[in-house]
Amino acid sequence: MTCTTKHLKILIFLFIVLVTVKAAAQTNVSFPLRLSDNKRYLVDSNNKPFLIKEFSAWGLIQALSENDEAAFLDSLKQKGFNTVLTSVVSNAPSQMGGNPPYWLGVSPFNVKWDFSTPSETYFQHVDRFFSMAEQKGFFVMALPVYLGYRTDPSQGWWDEIKSSPNDTLKMRKYGEFIGKRYKNARNIMWVAGGDNNADGDMLAYEMNLIRGVKSFDTNHLWSGHFDMNLGVIWSTDHPVLAKMMDIDGLYVWNEAIIMERGPQYKTELAQYNKGKMIIQLDQSYEHDNPHYADNENHQWIRRKMYDGLLDGCKGTSFSSGEIDNYNYSFKNWKPLMSTTGMKQVSYCFSLFDSRAWEKLVPDQTNDVILSGRGMFGELDYVCAAKASDNSSYIMYIPKGNRTIYLNMQQMTGKPMRMHWFNPRTGTSLRIGVAETRPKFGVTPPSEEDWVLVFDDHELKLPTPGSK
Template identity: 80%
Template sequence: MLSQMKIMLFAIVMVSLLFPLVTQAQTAFPLKLSENKRYLVDQNNKPFLIKEFSAWGLIQALSEKDEAAFLDSLRQKGFNTVMTSILSNAPSQMGGNPPYWQGISPLLVKWDFSTPNETYFGHVDRFLKMAEQKGFFVMALPVYLGYPGDPSQGWWDEMKSEHNDTLKMRKYGEFIGKRYKNTKNIMWIAGGDNNAEGETFAYENNMIQGVRTYDTEHLWSGHFDMNKGIIWSTDHPRFGNMMDIDGLYVWTESILMERGPQYKTELAQYNKGKMIIQLDQSYEHDVPHYADNENYQWIRRKMYEGLLNGCKGTSFSSGEIGNSSYYFKNWKPLMSTTGMKQVLSCFRLFESRAWEKLVPDQSNDIVLSGRGTFGELDYVCAAKASDNSTYIMYIPKGNRTIYLNMQKMTGKPMRMHWFNPHTGTALRIGVADIREKFGITPPSEEDWVIVFDDNDLKLPEPGLLTR
């Protein structure tokens, strides 16, 4: 009896040790665009869903030991990507003492970008290598510009100091491009809450062109100033045409005006044909305390809808009141927040299905009624796999009956599961007959996901990772 108990305990321990490996399969970097340019694949052509944690000051905020622990924690929560700055300079918002790392300045001469400090960049090298070994893709800003007009934010004003000029920014870009052109697990992000307008343009443009002089392989996206209408990377009038991945940066949905709600602009951008991602969104309990950061249903809604509307990547940043993750002052409790648990459930659902094959259902052929009004927050977003294996719907409010044409869905019997985005649990319903009108009613008035799978494929329950 005792030996049997030991065997059982050993099995439990082994499962717990192996589980992170199952949820985060080894990635063969570098990544590249898929054949249809809609998502990323690794060197083995394995699809890579961007699951990004916004960690702006990570490179300069923590010791290398804590950086490793931070990445390990994110990995256990299903993340495979971090967005961070090679050079951070926002003392009021980023942890540590930016722009310094452990007291080491990134520049040998203050604000002179042509004088990179080898000691600082040796740390950057080690961080990127460590991230690669842990399976992390790094979306890196060569320099974070910061909100224009606020001297405490970013480098936009320091770049224009008497110690620097546009030619020195070109030299810095060349240094970055030459140094990291062979780094396998990165892509570049332009901007950083800033459109680089006016005289700032020459500084940012020279830096970007310097990078591209030596580094012609890495992909680019952009993080610009949504307050001035640049919500997608390709919206930028001067940098937009160099964006390989079109990133959406919206920290409050209300700013979208007639382009919103968020699913509306995602569908419009998806129809343009470029790979789209949710670049930087949903900062749990962050200022301003709008619904985008405080209402978990809003956080869930935007994430699930985005992944059904063609986004092949999404993002999150956890926090408590007064303790946002980008401060890096007390980050360990932020690995187990309500938001982190619910985001992991979302990751697991989509990773358990062929997410790369999902195509937004923009017709009225399958959902006959109960979908809601397009342009309203309770509208039901849905997507169907291109091989007819799966059809998924996110229902923002469960107080309705939805009627579907199962003949138009796939024309085959479809096994059904409710998936609870609060808890990450699945509830099997049964098999839907091939009817012209088939009704479903969610189990409660809260938000729900329903997953239809080809019954012949015998796929695992939603959220159970076997891929």
Template identity: 25%
Template sequence: MHPFHQVHPVERELGRAAPAAQAPMARYPLSISADKRRLLDSDGRPFLIQGDAAWSLIANLDHAEAVHYLDDRKAKGFNTLIVNLIEHLYSQDAPRDRAGREPFVKPGDMTTPNDAYFDAAERVLEACAARGFAVILAPAYIGYRRDRGKGVSPHLDGWYDEIVATGPEGCRKYGTYLGQRFGRFANIIWCIGGDWHPEETRAGLDAVAHGLRDAGAANLFTGHTHPEFSAAETFAGADWLDLNITYTYGIVHRLLIEDWQRRPTMPFFLIESTYEGEHNASAQQIRRQAYWSVLCGGNGHCMGNHPVWLFGEGWQAALDLPGSHAMALWGDFFRTLPWSEFVPDLERRLVSGGLGEARGLDRVTAALTRDGRVGAAYLPICRPVEVQLGTLKGPWASVEWFDPASGRRISGGTLLTKGPAVLAPPFMEDSVLVLKSTGGEDD
């Protein structure tokens, strides 16, 4: 027992996280806080991105299937989706949708949008809006360019060549068309680019964004980049960029911290890391990157699942795999805390020992509200940590442990906010430690 522990009661079960249905529906449009750190809804409430990758939602499902997917994700607390407006490769009959509609009257000519295709897309976006989803919508995903060998055409995931061929003037016309069609959707975040460096497409991508603005689209804009790069780097100088992203298959927490420290300050979120069902990802890794995303200063996280993201064979059954259930618990957990007030504990003021390897998957990340009322730390593995209780506003602090896999909450008692304490998690895999000030004048 630590010498400052006044009482250390037997750990008791505190129940489980509240159901996702209690998550409030955001009011759109979203905006950015005065300190450039947070997303706010139109009522001024912080908006926590609990996202899902649904890239082929518009192109690869009929309307009834799309509604089934949306209702499932809504029930699990998801509030954000990443969607391709036009699909180049991954739908069943790309670039046509399930009903055989081409996105362009002249295939590949982006100055000739097919109203019938975009009418159907509009119905899906209406269904998203009715359920309160923010939609991170890619109007012209450029995609990976893979060299398959001498004399063989490159494998094109996206619209890179078509954007270059259409040219800036034509791309601006396309953007204006989209703004006129979809500018009424306050829940859209326009997402420029996709999975590759802009290179020759940069002028065309800027033109799409400017065309959207020309048509009165007042929504926020972000960019999708090559992995290991942020939108602020890839689209440096873009006058349309409002919201930064972290995208990595490497050391997730390190890139998140880099984006927190980036200047000028820009709000960011983890748009993509390892997908469930890909790269031999463990259930624990899917949880790790999500908890890191908030405790390293971000505005949330978008998970992905294969086959859900492209709505391939077996996608319906995959809706209930552990990842989405863990993200439902993640959303419920953070919405009970003042997550938007958290500042990453980069100076190790709160958690000073047991942090793990700086470049490792076992790295503990912690954050503390500026007023010292609440602190939280994510422990990717079962390992004791040393906590400096004096960093919390006194005189007492309640200790609570949360299990990201099951939603169980267990009390660790009440401690004096004085000196260090070594605290051990009660769960066998990952855990979250929450410390809350009690007994002060504000309680």
């Protein structure tokens, strides 16, 4: 064998090893997922906790070519996302890119608006998307069909579902088709609704769909995305479908609409106390129209995300955007991978990934934070959580114009190393070690929002936010 041939074989071998290692690094999660023993969060097949870091991408399956889908997921992966929320079939021409409901000119149904006639070509594409997402380590929160706003026929499928080519029995057949086809998919869960409670004459269609899926597929978890404008902000708020919800998802894109149940952290704590796994299912569409503070003010985006993860939510969500360019439209998605919101959400993911987030329990007492916390029910209230093994205690401070006094004896009873974590830049500043004093004061470095991280000094945990 010549030297050149030997070198070539070595290079080929090294290339194969590199590709294998890269593929393993891409997945780093062993599907399928299931609820943890305490029903509070998800774990993979190796019992590794899985924090849902979801990007709302409604038209992803329909709007992009498969090469673009792969590039999109790769971009999300780089920012720390591991989950996408999307619809198996999309039909919102005023919002989605491409030509919905068609994927590259292929209709999801062989007969227009007849849900009992699924197109094999279209659903082979769906098959490939689910498989590709699994290979890249993505969990898919999939709606079998996005119903859309009850008052806007241009959004979603509710009016097409009720048109003459379709009926409730055909919806049952579509559900059976979906359940049978994807019962063994390893990386998906199902989401009911879609900005719609499916009430009134729509209920029979949605119930038949869900029952059809469940008749073949008993493997997958369910959540629900309903009509917050009618007060159904949690999946389990639904008067009929609540009992079918395995994961309780919060859908609020306008915090003011919660009324007396808000601000958002207030309803999250109340829901956490009911004992079911809770997540922020679909929130914070950066620069979305109408331009409420929830989506226009990056501090509000940060506040809701950090508060949620400290209030018992074991999953959060985001969708990036620019003025007149939103990521759910997929008309020009590449610039939206590096917006201010994307960067700051990535910092949040890094912080919680660097700590035992699955052990965090909301601190709903006044035993640790003695003063400076703010009034419960106001936007500047300090949300906090303590790890069940006393390894960490984390606080999100919405406004830094205060001194906060803490009882370190009640925190963990151990000396705690302290860091300021800047949610705007992702950087950490080590303060020192707090001894077990009954009263200890801290003042944030500036009047902006900050995260204060306490860690058991003996554990020598990595710097908050580091890999």
